[in-house]
Amino acid sequence: MSGVVVVGGGLAAGTAVTVLRENGYAGPVVLVAAEDHLPYERPPLSKGYLLGDDPIDVVYLHDRAWYAEHGVELRLGEPATAVDRAAGVVRTAAGELPYDRLVLATGAVPRRLRVADESGRPVSYLRTIEDARRLRAALAGAPRVAIVGGGWIGLEVAAAARAAGAQVTVHEAAALPLLAVLGPEVARVFADVHRAHGVDLRLGSAVSPADLRGADHVVVGVGAVPQTALAAAAGLPVDDGVLVDAHLRTADPAVFAIGDVANVDHPVLGRRVRVEHWQTAIDHGTAVGRTLAGDATAMTAQPYFYTDQYDLGMEYVGSPGLAGYDRVVVRGDTREPRFTAFWLRAGTVVAGMHVNDWDAIDPIRALVGQAVDAERLADAGAELGALADEVAAG
Ligand SMILES: Cc1cc2nc3c(=O)[nH]c(=O)nc-3n(C[C@H](O)[C@H](O)[C@H](O)COP(=O)(O)OP(=O)(O)OC[C@H]3O[C@@H](n4cnc5c(N)ncnc54)[C@H](O)[C@@H]3O)c2cc1C
Known part of the structure; x- marks a missing residue:
């Protein structure tokens, strides 16, 4: 056998x-x-x-x-x-x-970036235990850290580098970090949080060799x-x-x-x-x-992920896909930040997330994939758990 x-x-x-x-x-x-x-x-x-x-x-x-x-x-x-x-x-x-x-x-494996590899600066990619060991040691001795890529890894490394006391610049080709995943309404929150923690965000243009010249260490997070x-x-x-x-x-x-x-x-x-x-x-x-083991099981769960950056914790459920969304509903205070956000397409919730509102994850899971009354969802007075119960009850 x-x-x-x-x-x-x-x-x-x-x-x-x-x-x-x-x-x-x-x-x-x-x-x-x-x-x-x-x-x-x-x-x-x-x-x-x-x-x-x-x-x-x-x-x-x-x-x-x-x-x-x-x-x-x-x-x-x-x-x-x-x-x-x-x-x-x-x-x-x-x-x-x-x-x-x-x-x-x-x-x-991490996607390589030529402009960084050929910069002449020490460069890190982050995937393995060895990568993390090297990067942790590097951050301890690098006053100026340049991060290429404003995705999840780039932003988490930015938060760690700030905690280590480095001067941090994040270079992102899109107009906002995380723009493709979160859309402008919510991506802006992440940009604000990083700026509030002293990160220099350079947005809207591809990184050039000159951008990296002054860095003591370069970290690349441009996808896998x-x-x-x-x-x-x-x-x-x-x-x-x-x-x-x-x-x-x-x-x-x-x-x-x-x-x-x-x-x-x-x-x-x-x-x-x-x-x-x-x-x-x-x-x-x-x-x-x-x-x-003999119990045929299909993969039916909606995609889920989480991140922690500074004192911001978030969880996200769903996948708008290329078809995207036509409405965003934000509940709560994006400046605190403590809020939930829902992305809808033709009246159906295609994704939902919370920032620092941990009890919201169960109702978010219940609402993703369901048709909802967008006006009620947007009504701050309507309790999220009750809305989820109503949707579940049909
Ligand atoms: C730094 C970092 C932080 C992350 N943080 C989050 C997070 O906060 N939230 C979140 O949702 N996701 C996060 N992720 C993503 C998450 O870690 C990945 O989705 C997850 O690791 C995928 O697991 P996997 O087993 O499919 O692949 P991997 O973890 O990549 O493991 C694949 C393994 O297969 C091995 N392998 C490849 N080829 C061969 C071969 N021919 N023979 C034998 N072995 C082989 C590789 O060496 C590797 O060890 C993070 C990823 C990274 C790198």
């Missing part, structure tokens, strides 16, 4: 092997990871660990003993070099690993590229990620793909989506773990 081989050492892979065992899968399980670390999650690398508040240990899903106790064989620091689907084996430098079912959880090479070389369909169905199955029924690398035909959203977020890695790992 050859069992399940999981390729990857991140949150998706680690969740998959955990859920396989939790759901009673009794066959062999092997986890093959390129990085020489126990499976780990990445959010603390740009938050608690980078700020110096948390030790690195917070990132690991389990200690080493857990894998031994649960019969999960770890092949760490041993990248999978090929998948031979006809023979049903994964190849590594150490040999061949046979599988009945294969899970690809190879994640994504899914690691599809293994799947593509094995002849599996790839298009911005490995293409999978709602059960996370590739064109080969014995091969699955999960997490950042998976481009899913999402049954609730009604379109393909590739999501690079923590909760999605957990949801995919959970769904595939259950499916392979």
Whole structure:
């Protein structure tokens, strides 16, 4: 019996092997990871660990003993070099690993930026434990930090660099940070928060070599590229990620793909989506773990993510997609900041978020995907929980 081989050492892979065992899968399980670390999650690398508040240990899903106790064989620091689907084996430098079912959880890597790489300045990208260690050390000794990219990682690093006492400049080509995700109404809040903390935001033009000349350290956060090479070389369909169905199955029924690398035909959203977020890695790992343990589980959850920057915590649910939205409803005070925001398209909530209003997340989850009365949603006097209950009751 050859069992399940999981390729990857991140949150998706680690969740998959955990859920396989939790759901009673009794066959062999092997986890093959390129990085020489126990499976780990990445959010603390740009938050608690980078700020110096948390030790690195917070990132690991389990200690080493857990894998031994649960019969999960770890092949760490041993990248999978090929998948031979006809023979049903994964190849590594150490040999061949046979599988009945294969899970690809190879994640994504930072997109490189030439203007930074050729700047002559020390440059950081942030993805791995080693990247975070180097960046944390660099921030401690860099008075002037230039960050390229006003996305989630760039802004979280900006907050950590300010906490370390650096003079921080963020270069973002769009007119506002996070503009493509949040739209102008809410992206402005993030711009204001960073300016209030002394970050110099340079918006609306691509970064030039001259912009980076004065920096002691450059950090690049301009997106990530899914690691599809293994799947593509094995002849599996790839298009911005490995293409999978709602059960996370590739064109080969014995091969699955999960997490950042998976481009899913999402049954609730009604379109393909590739999501690079923590909760999605957990949801995919959970769904595939259950499916392979015998309980076929589709990926139906709406995308969810969170961020922490300074004293701003936020959670976001949904995915407006390319069709976008035609109305934004903001409830609460965006200057405090403590508020909720909803994005609607043709009367349906396509996304919702809160900033520093943690009780709101359950009603937000209940409202996303539902048709609502936008005027009532906009009415500050109408309680959010009651609106969610009404929608649930039909
Ligand atoms: C610094 C940082 C902060 C983040 N913060 C947040 C946050 O606050 N909120 C949020 O929602 N999301 C956040 N994310 C995103 C989140 O971490 C990712 O969505 C998540 O890591 C995806 O998990 P994954 O297992 O799919 O991929 P990954 O974590 O990328 O893991 C994939 C692993 O597969 C390995 N691998 C690749 N190829 C092979 C091979 N051929 N053989 C063996 N192994 C291979 C890689 O080395 C890697 O270790 C953050 C990401 C980063 C980098």
